[in-house]
Amino acid sequence: MLCGATNQSIDVVRGRLIPGTYLIENFKTLVDMQNLGLAMFNSFRNAIVITVVTLLICSIAGYGFEIYHDKGKDILMSILLLAMMLPFVAIMIPLFKMFTSWKLVNTWIALALPSISTPFMIMLFRQAARSFPHDIIEAARLEGLSEIQIFFRMFIPVMKSTYGAAMTVTFMNAWNNYLWPTIILQDSKAITMPMLVANLKSGYSVDYGMLMLGVLVCTLPTAIIFLCLQKSFANGITGAVK
Template identity: 40%
Template sequence: MKKRNVKVRKFGLYFLLLVGALISLFPFYWSAIGATNESGSMFTKPPTLIPGNQLLENMSNLNEQIGIGRVMFNSLFISITYTIIALFVCSMASYAFAKFKFKGRDIIFTIFLLSMMVPYHATIIPLFKMMASWGWLNQYQAVILPNIAYPFAIFLMRQNMLAFPTALIEASRIDGASEWKIFYKVVLPSMKPALAATAIFLFMYQWNSFLWPLIALSSTDMYTFPVALSSLFGLSRIDYGQVMTGVTLATVPIIIFFLSLQRYFISGMLGSALKE
């Protein structure tokens, strides 16, 4: 009887997981189907759920509108560069907050976390004036450099750093290793899961960023995917075949990036719940 109850519970659990997975994946499937059909097929009743033969035409039309190659390059270059720089900065900051003892450390960290409560829109005007005074508008650095010290990334990395043995760091100092060597050779190699999880968050944050790139980038040849796709929605007719094609293409790099780091993701997130 007990074995039967266990089997029933497992079946119910797997069924719920399957339903949840289908619900989560349906938007991606819907956009992919829309990319292969004409614009009008998006609103048919019943809706079209099978692939069509308009993918090449939709991609050709989309390329004429936004320039897929240039937009993809802009988004990849900005997102990857931002992820690398921000990951480096956030890991150093988290190491300092976790392993260095200095006056006011906890207060500074608390204030830093409270900065996440400041509405992002409140920083747009000062940030725009800063970029304009430096002559950085409509350039890659205007999108890459702001917010490289991402508060959530620092918090996530710090929680993982707290679990790292302080005795190992002190032993390295006794052996004569410099702080940079300890950080780079001793601490970071054991932080791969946390680095991977943080990298996923940083990459998705920058890839999906819309408001600031829309303000900072003024020419079409500098547009990222979210900004370029928004230009498809005009006052006249909207070609949803092009829109769905663009959405599908914009989703592919995120999926690839996540799948390439997924084996580290769960352990990195679990590590953030640990303390020394």
């Protein structure tokens, strides 16, 4: 991909694996043919906002399921986990019909709502809450802290690694999401990077050098996020708490 982004299309087709000198030309062609700046802005805005809201909602849900658990919540959690077995394509059409009836098609709410609360994220935070010392909660209650203060001032700082892992997964999923934005966002001004890359393959001929550069630009943010948070990601997945 790196070498292809610096070569002409014919060189990519021939399988050349040596870096070329056509990077600037490919970038100019990409900017001229597609609205790269708008796609990057939309993707960053969607991914960042969805990540923040998802972490907040799912962490509160997972914390509540574990700290205040009872038999009823255990049954509800089991039902939520069953939803993990449903592929998105199975609920895609009902979701679209539902948002159409609510007149929310081509809105940011319709884009984000199916993604901000997922069974996997709730399960991840619930498993992390199991390792959260209950003695700290009791001590905080004796000190007069409310339940909300305990969550924000005690739980979140202790669970930094879990939040790092959840942020990595959520950001990558939100950034790489293609199918649902293509369906629900029908305005060309709402284009995202995966949609832009898909547009590069349309037509009778494909400029593979420009295509490789587009894929490279689309890949860099998620790669940087993962490399920066890989330690927290590993600790969060294994449930490590310091």
